[in-house]
Amino acid sequence: MSLRTALSIFVEEYPKAVERPFSGDALAEFIRRDIPQALQKVIGPNPRYLMHGSPGQGNWARAPWAAIYDRFVTDSAQDGYYVVYLVREDFKGIYLSLNQGVTSTRKQYGAEAKSALRVRAADFLARLGSQSAGLVTGQIDLASSGPANLSAYYEAGNICSLLYPSDGLPQDEVLESDLRRFVDLYFSLVSREPQLFERADAEEDEGTLGDEDLRRLREHKRVERNRKLALRAKQAHGYVCKACGFDFEARYGVIGKSFIEAHHLTPLSEFKGQRLTLDPKRDFTVLCSNCHRMIHRTSFVHSVEEFRAAYIAKDAGAF
Structure with missing residues (x-):
């Protein structure tokens, strides 16, 4: 299904659907399943991005949405920031917005949440600089029916956006180009996160790095410290260090059970652009805390076997 077809069904059928019972409704399932698939088709297979469509939780939402999350920022509409299609409450248009988690x-x-969202939006916009040229910035109009509605907060949380009238959606090539542009803007913000550059909290292995090498190393650590990715890697590889063979449970008993660190095997030199390899079995391994620290100080980030041969096997004999 094309993106234009999916969005057309979204905005045209939703006003009718809200008159029907929510549970089991076909349009609700369409928003959850088909719209994310249409977004995925435009962006292509990239494991860093998650797609989610929501017609509401238990009842029809006043302003339904479909979002794209960068898993290194958020995997939920409740926090972080993300690309999202937001339908106006009067159904007269749909925004493509780079917006913020409200919950x-x-x-x-509390009562100052909208002010906080506006301040954050201005900061994000400053980071984008001229990249947001030609887009709607500042507060948008979702025709919110009340100041406490979620849509009123999304109005305040807009970083930049485009509005498509419901009766005049652009052709697919325009919609797809716009969506790719917003995903690029999203990635630009993610790659400029302050924690990728600040040195006040520099870890031991970061002190002598230049700005670009520091950014790449912290990108690498952000992948490894993603809770869901790390858990899947540990489930795939077990809990014994693949370099030195240390077993936390065998040494420390119950307090060491299931303790190990996930290590991403992509070389730092390849941390450029949006596409990452994130298969938990192929692209990760597991290491004890010591080996994990040490491998980051070598040129063998991509190969535990080479790291072991250079620093462990030569001292310990055959491993």
């Missing part, structure tokens, strides 16, 4: 901001800032 966590409301919990943190």
